Each structure stands twice: as C-alpha cells, then as structure tokens.
Amino acid sequence: MLRAWFLTSFTICLSLVLFLPQSPLIGADGAQKDGAQRDGAQKDGAQRDGAQRDGAQRGEMAGYLIVPQGEVQETYNAGFSLYVAAWPLLEEYPGNRFQTGLFGTWMHAQYDTKPTRRLYSDIEGGLGWWRDTRFATETPKFIMGGVALNFVEWANGPGAGKGRSWEQPKGKYGIAQLSPWVLWPMDGLNLKQGTSGDLFGYGYLPLPLTEAKPTTAGKDVPTGDQSWTLFLNTGNFKGPVAFFTPYFWSAATAEDPSLAGMFLDARPSKPNRALQMETQHIPSILATDNKGVTYARVAPSSFPRDADGKSTVVHRVTAYNKTALWDSVKEWFDGGSPASGAISPQGAAVHRFRGGGGATWKIYASRTAKEERVPLAWRSFATPVAPDPISYGFEWSPELTSKKDAKDGPLVGLPEYYRLQKDDNGKPLWVVVQPRDVPAETGLAEASFRRPDDSPLEAYVTPDDAASCWKTPGPVAGPFEAHPGDGSTVTYYWYRFADQPAILNADLTDQEREQLQKRVEKLHRSWTKDREYLPAPTTGKLADIDPALIVTPPKGLEVGYVPIATRQGIE
Template sequence: MARHRLILALVLAAVGCTSTAARNDEASSRHPSFATTTTIERQLSIDAETTAAVTPSTTALIGPASTRPDESPEVVELPGGIDDSLLGLHGQIRATAFGPNGDYGWGLSYYSGIWGHFNGRPPAEVLSVNGTSLIPDNWRYSQTLCPEGTSARASLSGHGPSYREVFQAIDGAVGYWPQTRFPSSQPKFRMSGNTDCYTTNTSNPGWVWKSDNEVIPGLIQLSNRVLVPPDGITFEATDGELLGTAWMALPLSQPYERSGVVVGDKSWTLFLEAANFRGPVAYWAPETWSRVTVNHPPAHLRGLDHREIDTEYRLFASHLNTPSLSAVVEGRDWSRIPELRFPVDSEGRTVFHQDVTFYGRDAVYDQVVAAVSGAPLPAAFDRSASIHAPLQTHRWELQHGELPVVGLEKFVQLEDWDTADKEGWAWGLQWLEQPGVFPSYFRREGSEWLAVNRSDSPSEMTSPDLVFPGAIRRSGYAPPLADGPAPRVQQALLNDGSVVRYTWYRFVEQPAVVALDLDDAQKAVLQSLVEQIHRQWGPNTIFMMPPSEGDLASIQTEVLVVPPTGAEVGWVPVVISQTAAE
C-alpha cells in the first residue's frame, strides 16, 4: 500500500485567554496569555490509498495548496507632528464567575457574544479577544508542579512555590489576533492550551506537533461535520449573536502507564452550540497533560488528565490591545485609537458572556462510561447535574501606554445583570453616550489618560487624514510534500479570503492519534466509541441549555461538511493547508 508523509515546518501562533495571574506577571519575558510565535516541525503520515477510497470520484485536487508570500505592510503617510505607537489602549475588562461548592468540576459551559468591530480588515496589531481559561483543581496543593527547565519556572517565579495557576490550562476564545494570517472584519474562534508550564505550543486538531524530535500530544479531531481551520473557525456575519462553548470531561480512553507515569482518563472535549451546528468538535488527548509530569513526581496525577477543573472562581475577560496615534497640541498630549464598534440591544447593553454553568460527573461523563459497555449515549447534558455560576464585574483595568485610563464611565459602564431566576446572568457594557462606539480620543491629565469626546479633541486628532494601517494577509499554512503520492483532497472557500484543503481519515488513523502509539486494543475501543458518537450525536443534538436571552450565531456554511459515502461514521476531516484564495 503506497504511503507518503507530509513534513510541516510552520510558524503557528497558539493563542487564547489564560490565567489572569500569568497575564499580569510583568517579570515574564514571554507573554503567557497569548503565546509567542514558535517554529515547530510536525510530521503527518497519510495513507494515500485509503484516503482515496473514501473521497468522491469528482475530487480532482491533490495534496496541500501552495502558499503565497506575505503581503507588504501598508504604508500610511501621517501629517507632521503625529506619532504612531503599537502600545495604545490595552488591558482587560473582566468579570468573575463564582463557582459552586461540591463536585462540579467535570465541565463548564457559557455563551459568548460575537460581533465585528470593523467594517473591513482590522488595523494592524489589534487584539480583541473574549474568553476564559480552565485549570486543574490543585487548590491548597503546595508542592512544585512545574519542573525545572520549563518557562514558568524560569520567568513566572511569582507563582511559586506550587505554580498551580500556570501549570496547565485549556483556552478557547472568539476574537481578533495580531498573529492571524487571514485578517477579516469578522472575529474567529480559536482553541489552544498551556500543556506544560508555557514551554511548548500546540493548537490545531489532527496534526502531529514536534519539538526537538519529541512528539507533543495535543488536540484530536472528533467531529465528522465541522472543519477546524488553523486560523480559526469562521462565522456568518454577526452582530451580537451568541456562540455556546462547553469543555466537558469525557472518558474516551482508560488509564494506562506511559513513560513511567499513569495517563488519566479525562479527555477534555470542546462542544460548540451554534444555530447550524451543535456537538463535540475536538478533544485534548490525556497524554497531552501527563507529558510534563514525567520524571517530576510532585506533578504525578495532578494534570488535567486526572483532575477536575478549578471551580472556585473563573475569570471571564475581554482582552484589548490597540495601536494609537498621538500629538502635542498647544502644550497638551492627545491620543487616538481605532474606532471600536459594539452591538447594542434594546436595553443599551453589549453582552460579553452569559449563562455560565458548571457540571458534575453525572452530567455526561458517567453516561459515556456506560456507553463503552453498550448503553446509548445521553441525548443532552443532564441538567440535574449542573449549576449556574453568577457573574460579577470588576473595575476598569485599561491602560494607555504605561498610564491608567480614566473617565470611561462617562460613556460606558461595566455591568452584570440578573434575570428573574438567575443572579449574575450576564456581564458586559452598559452604554450611556454614543451607544456602541467605544471612546477613541484621550487627553493626558498628569499621570492619567482621560477619555474625551471627539468634539472636545483638537482638529489635528480628528482629521480624516489620520488612518491606521490595515492588518496584512500572510503566507498561510501549508506543508511541503515528500516521500510518495499526495492524498486526494477537498477544499472550502472561507469568508476571510482563504481556502482550506482537507482530507478524510479513519478516526484512529489521523496523525494526532497515530503519534500516540496506542496498542491495538486501545485503538479498537476508541474507534468503536467514536463510531457510536457519530451515529448517536448528530450535528443538531442540543447539549447545552438554550441561552436565557439572545439568538445563536451561525458558523460559516462552508466550514460545515458531510462525510463522503462509505465514511459516514468513524472518519474525520483534517485540514492539511490554509492558503490565500486565488
């Protein structure tokens, strides 16, 4: 049987929201909440003959697409006396979800509002991301979880001696990232994680990640109905509609010994709830979390493959970072940032997150255990094993350059809201002046920057000649091909101006599973359970409780796929390239 390998040497940004403590540690030389770009070599082994057997005969595309050079950065001529900076408005807008007492660390779900800030491509270097982070419950554990040689031990010493907040994390968020390769007016959903004290990166499901010839276990493609482009899942046009997100512990494999440690049975699985898709998308292989504990006994049995998530409190954040233009006019310092637009409902609100829910073991985990022995899978998460977590906002925590920003409350306030049966149902912005338009103009007052109206700003700052350069389209993600025939592929055109190519694998033959080197018995059990999931959990099975208010967003239609004939169950699509459209 002919085989080939795809060798990937891509520069990928693994990004997401993570622990606040890590984000605020100024001693870190590497920003831990939005991981820096890292070059990682990966290998994909694809069975060309098997792949061709399940690809429709009309498919004529072969292998990954070729990348194009990066676009040249946009050059903007600014009037004299105007300076530009990448460090404009930055920081976090935050709320806390107060978790329950009891055994409710087996899952977390919530709804996020989705909207576009801009009419076209965002300005270069804009970051605007809404999400949260899940860490293992090691509360009151005082031994050192991060081994010597990890990034956290080197640069986040303030989190010692346990390093529990920077040990491991699951991230996932909707937003705009400076590292995106295909900037778009609409935000995207991306998933990432801190698997080993911020030392290595891993992101897109289905691929094999390697660093210094070591395989880095990571995300595994589970859905046979939705693609996961490396630049993020795209949506139809949105203006405040909601995306439901749930991370649930599922027992997709049994504990076993590997490299001298016990790998746990928790496969943390992403479920999405949209208007046109509902269900599991991908999961973190348990081996992802056990790897950092090898040869470090204090961390044994302390990773997310063994532990529930910390429910004491969860921070939900909107993380902002914009460029700025500044000038000195008549002896006073003035500044301007790109205009950020927000959707506003009939009550003058912009909702960031709502309906935060924690889950117990019997919400879905125990039912999947029973399914391995032949029982049917549950039709939804068991509501009797869930509990609402009220949200409460924090104060403003934004800066401009190195100085705090004040006066925002004249325009917009941070609020959390209740319903008749839910305290802290949602949180976000309550608008006062100019609803939906965040303050763009600032005047320095001593050691602070004061938000001001456009009408109170000098003409030098309000001039239409002042524009921000747009984000550029970069080369894309595409592996070079070697050692044999290329697979037949299908492709989808995305609304960010890119094309993804993907091919179908039998579930346990996707590269991310093959790299785990499971034995035949393990693979047989896993394949059987995934086939049951594909049969019984259709793309419109409603797992989460519907949102208390609001409508669901729609994933872009082209991202949704139908398995080819003969591969309706037990096969999954894996994206092998994402490049600029012709």
C-alpha cells in the first residue's frame, strides 16, 4: 500500500489496469499501491542486498498477488474492515532496499459519475516493510497511508507523513490521535515481535467528530464532516485509534475550489476495492553458469501455515453503510443516548471468495527495463483457494515448497532457486529448480541476504521551539518512554486531545476544537479498549500490538487526553 516508490508503482499499476479492469490505478503496497511513504527515506541504492560473487548480478523479485472477491451493493459506502495475516515474509531482514506490503486494499471516494480529471486520493496503508522504515525487523509494522490529491501529501500516522521537515509537513499533521490507550510511533505501529500467521483486524469507518464547514483555510470552500477513523481488532486492543482530519482531504480545494466536495471529507467510499499483496523489492541474485544458462536465487521467503498445510491470508472483508455506526454516533452527539460503538451487522455486507486470482511476481536484475522483466512460474507451487466462503489463501506444492517449524509458528518456505527457460509459447519464464540442480560455479548457494552493516539510524524528532504547536499550549504530562521490540525508544507526552499538534493544524476555530474535545471525552468514557467493535473473525487467532505500545493514562488524565510521540530513536 502506501510505499516509497510512487512513480514506479504508478507505472506498474497502470499496466495492470490494462488487463485487470477492477484494479486501482495504483495497486495493492501493501501498500501504499505504492503510494504513501514516511519522511526520511534513504535514496535507492544506499545499501546493498548482501554479499555477491564476482559475475553475479544483484536483482529483485517484485509484483502483485491479486485476490478476486465478490462484489457488494454500491450502497455499502461507509467504510470497510478486514482481517489479514501478519507474518515474517523474509527469514532475515535484509536491509532497507526490501519493500513490500502484506495483503491489503485501497479505499477511494465513490463518485456518481467518473471525474473528468485525475483525482487520485485514498486510504491505503497496511502491514509491511518500506525503504524508509528506520527500525525494521522481520515482524511487519502497520501504517495508515492516506493520500491527498495526487500525492501532494500523504499521512501514515500521528506525526508521520510525506514532509521531510516540519516547515513543510505535507501530511505530518493529517492524522490525529484518538485513543488514550495506544501509543503510535512515527516509524509505524509495531506488532508483537515474532507474530507469525495471526490475523490483524482493522478497518476505516467515518465518525461525525466535527461539523461540516462552509470555509476551508479562510476560503469560501466547504469542508465535509467525515473523520475517517481507524478501528483495530487485535488480541490486546480493540477500538478506534486515530483518524484523518477532514482538512487533510479538503485542503487541496482551498487552492482549487472546483474540487469542493470531491474527497473523503465529504464523499462516501467505494465499496468494491482491489485486494492485493504488492511487492516492490525482495532481494535476489542472478548468475549464469558455464553453459550460458541463467539462474536466480531469491531471499528465503515464507507464508504462514495452518494445521492443514494451507495459508489463510485474508478473512472477512466487509463493507458498511452508515447504519453500521455513523447514524447511532450522530444521534448520540446530537443529544441522544450513547452509542455502544459496536458496528451493527445490519449495516454490513461481507465479500465472498471462490479462490482463483493471479500473480505478477517477476525476477530481474536491477535496472532491467519493464518490458524485459521475466515472470516466475507461481502457479507451479501455489494454488489460490477459499478455505471457506469468507476466507482466501493458498495451497502449496509439497515437492516445491518446504515446511518450516519456526519458533513463533509454522511456515511454508517458498522456492528459492529458479532457472530461466522458455515456456510453451516460447516466452521466457523462471521455473523452480532444486538447490542440487544449480551449478556450483554460479555461487548462488553461498549467497547471503543478511542485513548489511547499516549506518547509524536517524532519530525522528519533533520541533522543540517554544512557540511551536508542540510546545504551545503543549503537553500536560511527561516525558515518558516506551521500548517496543524493534529496539527503538519512543519518547512521548500526554496532551489534552484538542491541544495535540494535529488538531491545532486541522483548520478548526477554538470553538470548533472545544466542541470536538467534548465529543472525544464522550468516546473515552464509553468506548473502552476491551469492548467489541469490528465484527469478530470466525477463524484463526488475533495478532497482538507490541505490548510496549499499550499505555495507561496518568491519574486524572483518563478522559480527554492522548499520548503523542515526540521522538523515536536508538539510544
């Protein structure tokens, strides 16, 4: 989903659209797709993917795993949720050229008629690894991945976005912290280290936290009333976490009033979305033997494995209409009885699976022209299946894959070695070969994909100027520290909700902020972290957020206050 290579991803995804009409212009990044990245990304090629022998070529495996799903009625246009498997795709984290999402989706605005101009804007994000991840491990992280008009800005979490500096934040203020129980690091939301095959439940539904406005940034252009809110269902936290401020979407309309009402602050969501796994770079090495035959080795990669040997990677993809949550919350905020926060099944439609699907994974040397990249014979070892009508996954060839009994859960090892040959139509194809059949002179057996010696990791740091929105009005308690399993230290403070930097930059008057503060206090009192919100899965086990990021408000700050990260680095 949102990732760090927009132009490349857009080109790849556009080519997919030519033969996959239902695919989005930018395909699933996992992300981001790719789309949204975080600040501080290192330049391509800054690190090398492991040791290589003389004559070998550094390469990559990249492409999409495409998941077909049944459509639902267009009236289910108020958000979605799904469960996706979280697992260590690579045996060892190979360095920051590695970039891939796990399975995810793109949520675009729904239009009555097709716009006459390009208005790319959506919520992407998901689980994965990105080139600008500074504190990466084998365990994936989660980012929110909102894209403003044609990537002028993107936002990945509270304090995380496109901007390389706080003077030009470009999305860093686009997401506001809502939960008083979850701390969101700038580098992405950590899962518990070692998560392997458990289901991570998440979704986005709009909440009426603010009122629609007739002006935007002082211009006579309206901003809508939809705050698209991330809901999680994990083993140790359930409920809303953070939301995109309506101004994140509408800011572009202040410069171009003709776009008023065209984005997610005001538009419903498109219910039938692409569902894919987008891979931009898994390291590989290519070499040619003495007979001129080319072989490739891909970094050891795995999928989760259940008791039957299958991999369930997506479960219970659901679309909602406004009766699922919006209507009851709106009535509550207008003086009615409290809304429970539980999403009503009467306002939900579940997408169905029948198996099928495709893969566009290709192996190629670095800087190979797009038209010269060669696909691998994915279907020779992977068969898409629907274990049940609301789940999707794969069965594996026992001859070409291997069973791995990792300490954190059973895995299926994908083939590592491939030989370049012609298919039945005379086109080049990478076919699986056994390690013993790879000539020794290629040196592929000795190749290493281990993480290189990285340069010191740069810390994320927020402004320290006393006049900045981080200091005025400023926090009410702190500093505190959290130590997630990625080895970083996250420094955070407690802010009154309406005084957090994102809200101070959300184009709200003082009166509007105070009204928002009162609504959030209602949520904090009623919507606790141990209640059910998203529809529960009917299979599998829920993944956990890193326990270090589950926090408890200080005494007296239980309602109306939120934790805000101000620094993340290696001490």
